Amino acid sequence: MADPHPSPLPGGMMNTVVRRGDRVLRTAPATAAALHPHLRALPAAGFDGAPRPLALNPDGREELGFVEGEVALPPFPDWIAADTALASAARLLRRYHDAAARIPVDTTAPWPADLADPRGGTLLCHNDPCAENLVFRHGSAAALIDFDLAAPGRPLWDVAALAYYLGPTLPPEAAAGKVWEDLDTARRLRLIADTYGLTGPDRALLPQTVEEYLAVARRFVAGRVAAGEAAFVRAHTASGGWARWDRRRDWLADQRPRLVRALTTD
Structure with a gap:
C-alpha cells in the first residue's frame, strides 16, 4: 500500500x-x-x-x-455522450451479465429492493449502471463499481437502467444545455440493444421497462427525500422537484411507440 x-x-x-x-x-x-x-x-x-x-x-x-480509470461526474464531460462510450458500456454490461449468470445467487441474502426489478429474476443485477458507476479508460467502459444496490432481477432490467441513464431518456427541454442535448434517444436505444445483443422480445419491451425503472427510481428518491437525506433533498430541489419526474414520465409514455419501432424495425 x-x-x-x-x-x-x-x-x-x-x-x-x-x-x-x-x-x-x-x-x-x-x-x-x-x-x-x-x-x-x-x-x-x-x-x-x-x-x-x-x-x-x-x-x-x-x-x-481501487479501480484505475476515469469516472464521469456531473456536470458531465462531453465524452460521456459519445456513441463509442455508450456502446462500450453496453458491451461491459453484457460481459458482466454473462459472467454473473454462471454464479449462483445467494437467495438468503437481504438484497435491497431500492432499485430492484419488481418482476424479480435469477441474475444478480447491478441496478444502478449510471455514468458515476462506470469506470472508463481511453473513452471505453472498463469497469462497473458500487454494487450496493445489486439484487436479483432480469438482465433486461439492467439494460433498461443503462438506457435510462445514458440514453438519455430525457425530454428535449430537460436535455437542453447539457451534454445530452440534441441526441436521438431512439437511435441510441437501438445502439444499446444492438451492442448488448438484446433479443427480439426484450427489444420490444425495453421502452416499457425504462418507464418501469423510472417509477422505481422515483420511489427510491421519494423515500430518501422523505427521510431528509441531505444529498437527495438538495439534488431533488435543484433539479425541479416532482414536476421534472412527471414530465419525463409523460414524455417516455408518448415516445414509446417510436422507440419500439426503432428497436424492432430492420
Whole structure:
C-alpha cells in the first residue's frame, strides 16, 4: 500500500468513499457477506471489470481494490455522450451479465429492493449502471463499481437502467444545455440493444421497462427525500422537484411507440 493517508473520492450520494493507496474504504452494504463472494467469483467466470473485495472491517467498512480509470461526474464531460462510450458500456454490461449468470445467487441474502426489478429474476443485477458507476479508460467502459444496490432481477432490467441513464431518456427541454442535448434517444436505444445483443422480445419491451425503472427510481428518491437525506433533498430541489419526474414520465409514455419501432424495425 503505497500511500497510508486516505483521500476522499468525489461522487456518490449514499456513501463516503476514501482511497488509501491501492485500496478504497467505504461503508459496507448490508449484503456484503453475500456480495463479496459474488464479486470474487467474477474473474473466474470471465469478468474482470468489478472491484475486488479485500476485507470487511469491524468498524463496518469494507476494503476494495481501487479501480484505475476515469469516472464521469456531473456536470458531465462531453465524452460521456459519445456513441463509442455508450456502446462500450453496453458491451461491459453484457460481459458482466454473462459472467454473473454462471454464479449462483445467494437467495438468503437481504438484497435491497431500492432499485430492484419488481418482476424479480435469477441474475444478480447491478441496478444502478449510471455514468458515476462506470469506470472508463481511453473513452471505453472498463469497469462497473458500487454494487450496493445489486439484487436479483432480469438482465433486461439492467439494460433498461443503462438506457435510462445514458440514453438519455430525457425530454428535449430537460436535455437542453447539457451534454445530452440534441441526441436521438431512439437511435441510441437501438445502439444499446444492438451492442448488448438484446433479443427480439426484450427489444420490444425495453421502452416499457425504462418507464418501469423510472417509477422505481422515483420511489427510491421519494423515500430518501422523505427521510431528509441531505444529498437527495438538495439534488431533488435543484433539479425541479416532482414536476421534472412527471414530465419525463409523460414524455417516455408518448415516445414509446417510436422507440419500439426503432428497436424492432430492420
